[in-house]
Amino acid sequence: MEFLDVSDENGNPTGETVERTVAHEKGILHRTSHVWMLRRRGKAVQVLLQKRCETKDSHPGCFDISSAGHIPAGSNFVSSALRELKEELGICAQENELIFCGRRRLFYEKEFHGRTFCDNQISNVYALWRDIEAEDISFQKSEIALVCWMEFNEFERKVLNNEIPHCIVAEEIEMLKQNAIT
Numbered sequence: 001m002e003f004l005d006v007s008d009e010n011g012n013p014t015g016e017t018v019e020r021t022v023a024h025e026k027g028i029l030h031r032t033s034h035v036w037m038l039r040r041r042g043k044a045v046q047v048l049l050q051k052r053c054e055t056k057d058s059h060p061g062c063f064d065i066s067s068a069g070h071i072p073a074g075s076n077f078v079s080s081a082l083r084e085l086k087e088e089l090g091i092c093a094q095e096n097e098l099i100f101c102g103r104r105r106l107f108y109e110k111e112f113h114g115r116t117f118c119d120n121q122i123s124n125v126y127a128l129w130r131d132i133e134a135e136d137i138s139f140q141k142s143e144i145a146l147v148c149w150m151e152f153n154e155f156e157r158k159v160l161n162n163e164i165p166h167c168i169v170a171e172e173i174e175m176l177k178q179n180a181i182t
Contacts (some may be wrong), residue, residue, distance in 0.1 A: 003073040004030040011103060011122040017073040024057070027109065027118035030070065033081035035098070035126045036176055037066040037091070038152075045152040045181050048134070050088070051145045052167070058110070058117050059167035061145070066128075067091070077124040089147070090138030091130065099127040101175040125172050127180030152181065 002020040005013035007029045023030050037048035048066040052059055069084035071077060078095050085091040102125050109118045134147050150158075156173050158164045 002070065004070055005073045007031050007122055009105075009122075011077075011124070013073075020070060024117050024119060027107070027120040029120045029122065031077065031080075032068060032070050032121045032123045033077050033084060033126070034065045034068040034123050034172065035081050035085055035128050036101075036172070036180070037089075037128050037130050038176070038180060039129065039131045039149065041149075041151075046149040047152050047155050047176075048137075048147055048149055049155070050139065050147050053141075053143055053145050056143065057115075058112050058119065060112065061165060063164050063166040064168065065172070066147075068123075081124070081126050085128070088140045088144060091128075091132075093128055093130075097128055099129075099180045101125040101127055101172075101179040104169070104171050104175070106169060125175050127176055129180075152176075 003017045004020055004023055006016040006018050008014055011031055018028050039046050049063045050066060052062050052064050054060045067084045067088045069080060071080040081098060082093055085093050103122065104125060105122050107120045109116060134149055137147050139147050159166050159168050159173065160170060
């Protein structure tokens, strides 16, 4: 079982914990860390996307953030971001490499695999510049079907026009443009 800190509206732990599946059954506010990997190819900026496995409890088969994860009870945004990079993608990074792009709130309720999934999260969003080929990334095959680089402008268009199956929030694209892509 994975326990999460229940969060207040500012992203601070309340002192209570909740099991992850219960948080998603009841819509209990919790925290996540999101890391977008970026690189340059010529004058173009590219973003690394992961495609979620069909067995994921939410958004199966959808394109998603480079690396994202729930923050375990007792942990914090930065350490969780770094841990998820290592676990999901095999990428070792340091805190000073993360570019803080902002904090956002998300609430939605959907059905996946015949079960209601109620997500209520506060996320810190980071960018990480890393020049690595997709085939050199050792991704977690139990959670990720594939990883691929996409030019940022194409990525933005495809997400905003729903040209690819995705679970990406447009607000995070704006955060990246304002804080990480110059």
